Amino acid sequence: MIFTVAIDGPAAAGKGTISRALAAEFGFAHLDTGLLYRAVGAKGGDPELAAQNLSPEDLARPDLRSLEAGQAASRVAVLPAVRAALTEFQRRFARRPGGAVLDGRDIGTVICPQAEVKLYVTASAEVRARRRWLEVGGDAAQVLAEVRERDDRDMTRAEAPLKPAPDALVLDTSTMTIEQAVTEAIRIVAARSASSTTA
Numbered sequence: 001m002i003f004t005v006a007i008d009g010p011a012a013a014g015k016g017t018i019s020r021a022l023a024a025e026f027g028f029a030h031l032d033t034g035l036l037y038r039a040v041g042a043k044g045g046d047p048e049l050a051a052q053n054l055s056p057e058d059l060a061r062p063d064l065r066s067l068e069a070g071q072a073a074s075r076v077a078v079l080p081a082v083r084a085a086l087t088e089f090q091r092r093f094a095r096r097p098g099g100a101v102l103d104g105r106d107i108g109t110v111i112c113p114q115a116e117v118k119l120y121v122t123a124s125a126e127v128r129a130r131r132r133w134l135e136v137g138g139d140a141a142q143v144l145a146e147v148r149e150r151d152d153r154d155m156t157r158a159e160a161p162l163k164p165a166p167d168a169l170v171l172d173t174s175t176m177t178i179e180q181a182v183t184e185a186i187r188i189v190a191a192r193s194a195s196s197t198t199a
């Protein structure tokens with residue numbers, strides 16, 4: 001069975017938690033594509049070469065979830081050569097047998113426009129910054145500024161900008177608990193997978 005769930009959206013919207021829950025619920029493989037860009041940014045040197053030569057150790061670095069790694073990721077993510085070097089791996093992952101959930105910025109628009117389910121998970125910048133602050137701590141105003149700066153860079157770049165695919169379902173989690181958001185996402189995927197197996 002080939003079945004892809006594409007989850008896109010801005011920083012700290014809840015994509016990671018929702019993706020992991022969907023993968024566990026339906027037995028799909030999960031790829032956090034942000035980690036690829038974070039690893040390229042953290043590696044330093046020529047970003048294109050870094051993207052072409054990512055190793056499992058690069059993806060296992062303990063510092064990849066930091067604010068700095070997020071900023072470095074969004075700076076290398078504007079480079080077409082970096083995106084091109086990571087595309088094939090993500091496309092193959094998306095169509096692997098047994099089902100896959102990928103979360104990122106351009107999964108439903110560029111990596112896998114044929115995905116069976118496309119979700120655009122979002123929330124207000126204030127809510128997202130508060131969630132990120134609860135994870136990483138530090139200065140709350142700086143976390144909000146960082147979230148806004150990264151959103152702006154991700155949404156305005158020329159190559160694969162962050163935006164909902166025309167046929168994506170938008171899930172605004174601003175006033176939802178994470179449990180509510182997960183329940184809603186599971187309901188959407190279950191409905192779609194039932195209709196695609198009976199079609």
Ligand code: CDP
Pocket residue numbers: 010011012013015016033034035037038070073074075077103104105106107150154
């Ligand atoms: O976890 P969070 O949503 O904060 O970020 P992430 O998903 O780990 O992504 C880090 C950065 O990588 C983003 O701000 C984007 O600039 C970039 N990225 C991208 O361009 N395309 C993707 N498919 C995933 C991430």
